[in-house]
Amino acid sequence: xxxLSDYVRPKFRxxxxxxxxxxxxxxxxxxxxxxxxxxxxxxxxxxVCTQCGHHxxxxxxxxxxxxxxxxxYDRIPLPKVPADPLKFRDVKRYTDRLxxxxxxxxxxxxxxxxxxxxxxxxxxxxxxxxxxxxxxxxMAVGEGFVAAAEKAVELxxxxxxxxxxxxxxxxxxxxxxxxxxxxxxxxxxVKDAGLPYIVVLTDPTTGGVTASLAMLGDIAIAEPxxxxxxxxxxxxxxxIHEKLPKGFQRSEYLLEHGMVDMVVPRDTLKGTLARVIxxxxxxxxxxxQTTLPTVVTPDHVEGHRETxxxxxxxxxxxxxxxxxxxxxxxxxxxxxxxxxxERERRTGDSAAASTAADQPPPEA
Amino acid sequence: xxxxxFERPIAELEGKIAELRHLGDADGMNIVExxxxxxxxxxxxxxxxxxxxxPWQKTHVARHPxxxxxxxxxxxxxxxxxxxxxxxxxxxxxxxxxxxxRFRGQAVVVIGQEKGHDTESRVKxxxxxxxxxxxxxxxxxMRMAERFGLPVLTLVDTAGAFPGKGAEERGQAEAIARSxxxxxxxxxxxxxxxxxxxxxxxxxxxxxxxxxxxxxHAIYSVISPEGCASILWRSGDKAQDAAEALRLTxxxxxxxGVIEEIVKEPLGGAHRDPExxxxxxxxxxxxxxxxxxxxxxxVIRARRRARFLAIGRQGLS
Ligand SMILES: [Zn+2]
Ligand SMILES: [Zn+2]
Numbered sequence: 316x317x318x319l320s321d322y323v324r325p326k327f328r329x330x331x332x333x334x335x336x337x338x339x340x341x342x343x344x345x346x347x348x349x350x351x352x353x354x355x356x357x358x359x360x361x362x363v364c365t366q367c368g369h370h371x372x373x374x375x376x377x378x379x380x381x382x383x384x385x386x387x388y389d390r391i392p393l394p395k396v397p398a399d400p401l402k403f404r405d406v407k408r409y410t411d412r413l414x415x416x417x418x419x420x421x422x423x424x425x426x427x428x429x430x431x432x433x434x435x436x437x438x439x440x441x442x443x444x445x446x447x448x449x450x451x452x453x454m455a456v457g458e459g460f461v462a463a464a465e466k467a468v469e470l471x472x473x474x475x476x477x478x479x480x481x482x483x484x485x486x487x488x489x490x491x492x493x494x495x496x497x498x499x500x501x502x503x504x505v506k507d508a509g510l511p512y513i514v515v516l517t518d519p520t521t522g523g524v525t526a527s528l529a530m531l532g533d534i535a536i537a538e539p540x541x542x543x544x545x546x547x548x549x550x551x552x553x554x555i556h557e558k559l560p561k562g563f564q565r566s567e568y569l570l571e572h573g574m575v576d577m578v579v580p581r582d583t584l585k586g587t588l589a590r591v592i593x594x595x596x597x598x599x600x601x602x603x604q605t606t607l608p609t610v611v612t613p614d615h616v617e618g619h620r621e622t623x624x625x626x627x628x629x630x631x632x633x634x635x636x637x638x639x640x641x642x643x644x645x646x647x648x649x650x651x652x653x654x655x656x657e658r659e660r661r662t663g664d665s666a667a668a669s670t671a672a673d674q675p676p677p678e679a
Numbered sequence: 680x681x682x683x684x685f686e687r688p689i690a691e692l693e694g695k696i697a698e699l700r701h702l703g704d705a706d707g708m709n710i711v712e713x714x715x716x717x718x719x720x721x722x723x724x725x726x727x728x729x730x731x732x733x734p735w736q737k738t739h740v741a742r743h744p745x746x747x748x749x750x751x752x753x754x755x756x757x758x759x760x761x762x763x764x765x766x767x768x769x770x771x772x773x774x775x776x777x778x779x780x781r782f783r784g785q786a787v788v789v790i791g792q793e794k795g796h797d798t799e800s801r802v803k804x805x806x807x808x809x810x811x812x813x814x815x816x817x818x819x820x821m822r823m824a825e826r827f828g829l830p831v832l833t834l835v836d837t838a839g840a841f842p843g844k845g846a847e848e849r850g851q852a853e854a855i856a857r858s859x860x861x862x863x864x865x866x867x868x869x870x871x872x873x874x875x876x877x878x879x880x881x882x883x884x885x886x887x888x889x890x891x892x893x894x895x896h897a898i899y900s901v902i903s904p905e906g907c908a909s910i911l912w913r914s915g916d917k918a919q920d921a922a923e924a925l926r927l928t929x930x931x932x933x934x935x936g937v938i939e940e941i942v943k944e945p946l947g948g949a950h951r952d953p954e955x956x957x958x959x960x961x962x963x964x965x966x967x968x969x970x971x972x973x974x975x976x977x978v979i980r981a982r983r984r985a986r987f988l989a990i991g992r993q994g995l996s
Pocket of ligand 2: 343354355357358
């Protein structure tokens with residue numbers, strides 16, 4: 316399930332190593348178009364090729380700095396979990412692999428849980444660190460994700476998951492598989508609390524991470540060109556004995572097949588997230604920001620009910636707490652009511668029009 | 680009877696028994712005593728062999744072609760079985776079978792992966808490797824069970840979800856994720872039993888239950904030993920080492936706090952006495968169901984979620 320962790324990580328490590336440490340390699344060559352980009356320019360462009368728009372992998376901390384206002388956020392540490400419960404050893408000890416990853420990244424495991432404002436609204440972000448054992452999901456990552464969900468509920472804030480992972484962490488055996496169920500419980504904690512759960516799928520999102528938290532978003536946003544899938548392309552080719560089409564398991568391919576809501580370039584990701592969050596959590600914006608005609612807005616909250624143009628409102632049963640604090644909603648509602656029949660008439664569909672006239676307006 | 684590699688001594692003994700019986704028929708001589716002696720020997724061999732199967736040997740027992748598969752369990756344990764087909768949006772995936780039926784008097788929904796038992800049925804059931812439609816059918820059946828207050832029994836036996844082009848295009852990962860989510864969300868009891876191979880995400884999608892049972896020689900793992908070996912050891916013939924390292928036996932999983940109970944298999948494995956194996960699973964289902972049925976839907980759901988959150992939090996070093 317985490318076929319990527321070992322095939323991709325070493326390559327990635329070389330890439331990072333060569334740009335970070337070797338002083339005479341200050342230039343990046345884009346793997347897609349071959350364009351040479353100066354190191355600083357590339358970082359400023361959020362590691363998107365300035366020539367062709369190719370999205371390279373973005374180190375997780377760079378990404379967090381990009382998303383939160385002024386690049387500042389608070390972190391919650393990953394809960395402590397038993398290290399190496401299986402005493403797993405392949406050609407190398409798992410504990411050694413862990414120590415390597417920890418010293419290279421200065422992190423305890425492959426998930427960073429952060430919270431802070433995104434365009435002024437608090438959000439919790441659980442972001443995978445691909446540089447830590449291929450972002451594979453074991454107990455620490457799973458427990459961290461649960462902590463992120465609990466934090467979101469505590470802060471009454473949306474949860475944004477940003478997977479970048481080869482899948483489950485094989486070295487934790489069945490316990491890594493169990494994380495698929497555990498993170499799903501976490502996602503549902505957020506959903507039960509009525510909060511948005513948004514997933515930003517980045518390169519790569521595969522295996523058990525895709526088949527759990529990554530595919531459960533209320534909204535699924537993919538970065539351009541990211542590999543997103545369950546099984547590895549090589550395994551599929553070996554199974555079905557045919558070549559896979561161009562772009563298979565890439566973001567754009569998933570969009571075409573209805574598996575994600577949108578593919579969003581990095582430079583508009585923050586704005587998109589902020590907008591989606593506002594739309595999901597603040598159903599009605601102040602009227603000045605809409606294109607609706609000016610409506611007289613009552614400046615005292617109690618009074619607005621009296622201006623409601625239709626139907627009695629039963630306060631005892633339907634207190635509309637959100638409407639209470641946002642008086643402009645009245646104008647919005649009224650305007651929509653006014654335009655509904657007009658729209659009906661324009662269609663020239665008499666049946667629809669007469670039905671509409673017979674029935675109370677949808678908002679009543 | 681098909682024998683596994685490590686069963687060679689047993690196979691030889693049984694070969695002798697068969698030979699004697701044949702001779703006996705021909706010559707009319709009395710071979711009863713000798714047969715009984717050999718049979719005792721077989722039994723002792725089975726006992727010692729099966730008491731210390733290695734994880735790799737268990738992997739083979741779990742995949743034994745004569746091992747009872749899902750449909751045989753259903754036939755044995757479920758009355759009035761009424762199979763239900765289709766995900767209502769693309770196809771019927773016969774790698775996952777399911778339907779309504781009656782288990783010891785109680786109406787239930789039963790769902791499981793079916794591997795098939797001969798070439799024709801293996802192809803029909805895609806060797807027990809579901810496509811997204813199978814998991815979507817499972818979700819549909821689970822939701823229906825919830826609507827009518829019926830408990831859900833699942834029989835898990837798969838090498839994993841099918842790695843195909845179409846499966847990916849139609850959202851294999853999403854289908855698995857939602858199926859797991861549905862298991863976890865239900866307000867009716869869900870009891871899962873790993874009867875053979877619990878292969879990764881394709882297995883947990885049906886196994887996120889209130890109670891998870893495992894047959895004595897079943898395996899349940901994040902990846903197949905072969906897959907793990909080729910990735911971590913870069914060599915397929917290290918599968919034996921990978922099987923050891925992965926801790927995928929029922930005994931390991933019980934120690935790790937991942938399953939509730941091991942269901943004992945008849946001597947020599949479920950394939951030697953399928954009826955006994957299936958009845959043992961039935962007995963365990965019945966016992967756990969009796970505990971869960973009186974609980975309210977909210978309690979059932981809350982306990983299932985708590986069960987999974989608790990995994991790994993205690994009892995591990
Ligand atoms: Zn480029
Ligand atoms: Zn750079």
